[in-house]
Amino acid sequence: MSYHKPEAKTVQDLKDLAQKLRIHSINATQASKSGVSPSALAWPMWGKNFDKADYRTYVVVGDGESAEGSIWESLHFAGHYKLDNLCVIFDVNRLGQSEATSLQHKLDVYRDRLEAFGFNAVVVDGHDVEELSKAFHCAAITKNKPTAIIAKTFKGRDFPNIEDLDNWHGKPLGDKAAEVVKHLEGLIVNKNVKLAPKPVPKTGAAPEVDINNIKLSSPPSYKLGDSIATRLAYGTALAKIGQNNQRVVALDGDTKNSTFSDKLKNLDPQRYIECFIAEQNLVGVAVGAACRRRTVAFVSTFATFFTRAFDQIRMGAISQTNVNFVGSHCGCSIGEDGPSQMGLEDIAMFRTIPGSTIFYPSDAVSTERAVELAANTKGVCFIRTSRPNTCVIYDNEEPFTIGRGKVVRQKSSDEVLLIGAGITLYECLAAADQLEKNCITVRVIDPFTVKPLDAELIIEHGKQCGGRVVVVEDHYQQGGLGEAVLSALAGERNFVVKHLYVPTVPRSGPPSVLIDMFGISARHVVNAVNEILKD
Numbered sequence: 001m002s003y004h005k006p007e008a009k010t011v012q013d014l015k016d017l018a019q020k021l022r023i024h025s026i027n028a029t030q031a032s033k034s035g036v037s038p039s040a041l042a043w044p045m046w047g048k049n050f051d052k053a054d055y056r057t058y059v060v061v062g063d064g065e066s067a068e069g070s071i072w073e074s075l076h077f078a079g080h081y082k083l084d085n086l087c088v089i090f091d092v093n094r095l096g097q098s099e100a101t102s103l104q105h106k107l108d109v110y111r112d113r114l115e116a117f118g119f120n121a122v123v124v125d126g127h128d129v130e131e132l133s134k135a136f137h138c139a140a141i142t143k144n145k146p147t148a149i150i151a152k153t154f155k156g157r158d159f160p161n162i163e164d165l166d167n168w169h170g171k172p173l174g175d176k177a178a179e180v181v182k183h184l185e186g187l188i189v190n191k192n193v194k195l196a197p198k199p200v201p202k203t204g205a206a207p208e209v210d211i212n213n214i215k216l217s218s219p220p221s222y223k224l225g226d227s228i229a230t231r232l233a234y235g236t237a238l239a240k241i242g243q244n245n246q247r248v249v250a251l252d253g254d255t256k257n258s259t260f261s262d263k264l265k266n267l268d269p270q271r272y273i274e275c276f277i278a279e280q281n282l283v284g285v286a287v288g289a290a291c292r293r294r295t296v297a298f299v300s301t302f303a304t305f306f307t308r309a310f311d312q313i314r315m316g317a318i319s320q321t322n323v324n325f326v327g328s329h330c331g332c333s334i335g336e337d338g339p340s341q342m343g344l345e346d347i348a349m350f351r352t353i354p355g356s357t358i359f360y361p362s363d364a365v366s367t368e369r370a371v372e373l374a375a376n377t378k379g380v381c382f383i384r385t386s387r388p389n390t391c392v393i394y395d396n397e398e399p400f401t402i403g404r405g406k407v408v409r410q411k412s413s414d415e416v417l418l419i420g421a422g423i424t425l426y427e428c429l430a431a432a433d434q435l436e437k438n439c440i441t442v443r444v445i446d447p448f449t450v451k452p453l454d455a456e457l458i459i460e461h462g463k464q465c466g467g468r469v470v471v472v473e474d475h476y477q478q479g480g481l482g483e484a485v486l487s488a489l490a491g492e493r494n495f496v497v498k499h500l501y502v503p504t505v506p507r508s509g510p511p512s513v514l515i516d517m518f519g520i521s522a523r524h525v526v527n528a529v530n531e532i533l534k535d
Contacts, residue, residue: 041074041281042288044086044146046295050249050270053206056140059088063103064096066110070312072117073281078146079118086146087139088119091126093153097169110150119148126151158184209247211296214375217243219396220365226392230422231328231385233364235260237371238298239267248375249289251275251299253282259300259328259385283309286323287316296324296375303327303343303384310349317353317380324374324381325350331474331502332518333423334387338508346384348479351451355379357402358451360421360481363392366448369400377402386422386474388511405454407461409444416442416529417465419458421450421481424472424500424520431525442529450481455488467495470528472520477501496535498528 043057065071078086094104103109107123114121120142124131132151139147155169156162159180162173173180217240222228242248242264249264251273256262265272273289275282279301286299306313306327316323330343350356357377359370367385374381393408408425409432420428428444435442443465447453462469469489473481482499489495502518515521 040288041078041083041086042285043292044078044083045081045273045285046289047206048083048085049081051206051294055206056085056087059086061088061090063090063092063094063101063110066090067102070280070284073278074284075114075117075119076278077275077281077285082118082144083146084143087136087149088146089149089151091151091153093126093155094164095155095166095169099166105152107150107152110148114148114150118145120145121148121150123150123152126153127157158187206294209294211245211247211293212376214241214245214248214296214372216240216368216372220368221396222364222392224392224395226364227389228364228392229385229387229389230361230364230367231258231387232260233361233367234300234326234328234371234383234385235263236364237368239263240368241296241372241375242267242271245296245375246271247295249273249295249297251282251286251289251297253277253279253301253305255301255305255328258302259326261298261300261326264298279305279308280312283312283316283323283325286325287312287319287321290321290323291319293322296322298324298326298371298374300326300328302329302341303346304329304341306343307345307349313350313353313380317355321380322378324371324383326383326385328385329387330384330422331386332506332514332520333474333511335511335514336508339506342506343384344474344476344502344506345479346382347450347473347475347481350380350382351479351484353380356451357381358449359383359402360450361385361448362420362422362425362446363390363394365392365394365396365398366400366446369398370448373400373402384422388423390423390426400448402449403452403454405445405447405449405457407443407457408446409442410461411441411443414441414443414465416440416468416470416532417458417462418442418444418470418472418525418529419447419481419485420444420472421447422474423515424474427515427520427522427525428470428472430522431529434522434526435529440529440533447481450484453484453488458485458488459492462489462492462495467492468532469495469497470500470525470532471497472500472525472528473502474515474520475501477503496532498532500524500528 040057040059047053047055094100111121111123122135122138124135135149154164160183162168249271250261252261253275254277275285286297289295290297327343327346329341332342334342350358361367361370370383418428425446432442432444443461471482471485482501500520506514506518
């Protein structure tokens with residue numbers, strides 16, 4: 001701690017000021033080492049536009065981390081939505097971890113950039129409490145734009161032979177500690193003086209909310225055989241739970257007309273947040289929206305785009321967030337959009353997240369139930385939806401449970417167990433029809449959730465099929481459904497597993513052509529069954 005004007009600045013003074021300003025404050029580095037802490041931006045967004053509450057949000061950002069791209073995604077978001085209840089403090093101390101930062105003390109550059117992003121930018125001496133107080137007051141009365149306080153500081157201020165020197169990042173003072181403390185104590189003119197902040201009105205008032213036991217406003221209402229894309233069923237279910245609970249909110253990255261999150265926007269525009277093509281901020285804002293248990297957040301985009309925000313998802317899980325991620329356009333079955341838009345790593349990514357739940361519904365009925373279940377499940381949830389239409393195979397009254405799969409085709413004479421999800425479940429069913437023409441019967445399982453996987457169901461029916469299992473997925477080999485099944489069977493004896501997956505980077509083309517070209521069509525399933533029976 002250092003004192004620019006020691007005659008008026010005691011340790012207690014600084015503590016009192018900090019307490020006065022600590023209204024929904026957050027340190028960006030601690031919260032998400034990837035930016036202005038996009039999660040903090042949800043608080044002024046929801047506080048101002050949704051809860052109509054009067055609290056303010058303060059975010060502390062180090063100058064080193066301000067080189068992160070997610071910083072600028074967040075600044076763009078805050079400026080665009082004119083979040084005047086947000087104050088971002090840039091601690092510009094010049095030094096990074098291993099060397100000086102790129103901008104060092106070029107405060108004019110920081111100011112120009114922040115003003116360009118729509119901020120009220122205020123440059124202050126970060127060691128002068130009086131200047132800081134005036135800047136915070138300025139932030140509080142500024143309307144229609146957020147405020148950024150650019151505080152020029154020196155690392156180790158007033159520490160003898162340490163101030164503004166390199167190679168002290170994160171290091172203990174060691175035998176210098178006594179000397180430093182003695183020097184700092186000598187700067188205090190009157191240790192008995194205490195300044196108390198003026199009483200401030202209670203802030204943060206917000207209505208009581210209930211986000212428990214969220215249900216669909218009406219059950220699924222499809223006919224068996226209806227052809228409905230699971231991404232469309234997601235939008236339908238999102239609107240249904242939104243009708244039943246006013247705290248259900250949706251966020252999207254400019255894909256709402258493809259993910260169908262726009263169905264909630266059409267129901268209630270106030271409960272939809274457009275985050276544009278800035279997925280790190282998209283995820284961060286969703287984490288912030290959920291962190292105070294005031295909303296049930298569903299954040300959607302193409303499944304592959306979540307890979308851009310893995311850090312934010314990971315940090316959200318560490319913070320024990322309850323956010324529901326919905327990734328559409330998974331696998332090579334999206335067709336002509338090509339490999340840049342194909343989610344082929346998404347299951348692997350979300351499987352690594354501690355405590356995550358991964359839904360992979362195959363039809364509209366199971367998708368609606370997945371949304372309902374996710375809304376009531378703690379931790380990170382991921383729902384994988386598909387672009388192509390798939391036939392409704394479940395009755396509208398069919399119950400679904402996390403960690404419990406479904407046997408969708410079965411005969412007592414089954415010789416091989418087929419496991420598929422999403423579009424590959426239908427390839428398995430088509431293969432079963434073809435194989436039966438040759439007097440080969442197979443059993444088919446829909447896992448419903450990949451994590452947790454219904455290992456008991458797979459082991460039980462796998463044994464009944466002679467230990468022969470074929471897993472088919474529209475995903476790369478590593479980390480997907482196939483490896484989840486292999487992990488479940490690792491401790492079992494007398495099992496043989498063939499794994500069909502997308503083996504390499506796909507190309508653009510019609511979905512049916514790509515599914516066959518990359519080895520996951522019914523034709524390839526038939527071949528795998530014939531091969532496994534020969535072994």
